[in-house]
Amino acid sequence: MHVRAALDDEAAQFMIDNLSPWIKDVEGANKSYEYMLREHKRRFNLNKARKVIEQLKTDHAKIPGNLPFKLPKTWPGMLLVLERCGDLVE
Numbered sequence: 461m462h463v464r465a466a467l468d469d470e471a472a473q474f475m476i477d478n479l480s481p482w483i484k485d486v487e488g489a490n491k492s493y494e495y496m497l498r499e500h501k502r503r504f505n506l507n508k509a510r511k512v513i514e515q516l517k518t519d520h521a522k523i524p525g526n527l528p529f530k531l532p533k534t535w536p537g538m539l540l541v542l543e544r545c546g547d548l549v550e
Contacts, residue, residue: 467493471506478513482531482538492542500539502546509545516541 467475467489475489483489496502520529532538 466490467504471504471509474506474509475504478509479531479538479541496542496546497549500543500546501549502543503549504545505547508547512541512544 467486471493472486472489475483475492476485479489479492483492493504496504517529520527531541
């Protein structure tokens with residue numbers, strides 16, 4: 461089954477701003493959205509994504525060393541972030 465979907469402008473821009481380098485442009489945001497919907501039955505939720513990113517940054521700030529926050533460098537780690545940013549659809 462091929463899913464054709466599109467994010468609204470605000471959600472796409474959030475993904476570009478906060479999920480870089482994984483998401484670089486509107487096309488990438490929409491491809492990610494379609495992939496998560498098709499393969500993992502997850503629909504991106506902007507409100508949930510805002511909370512997830514904020515929580516990741518808060519948790520990261522507790523790690524000694526004062527290193528800048530970065531998203532996971534590997535796909536399995538990024539997939540977990542994307543799953544947390546979406547709602548399960550039946």
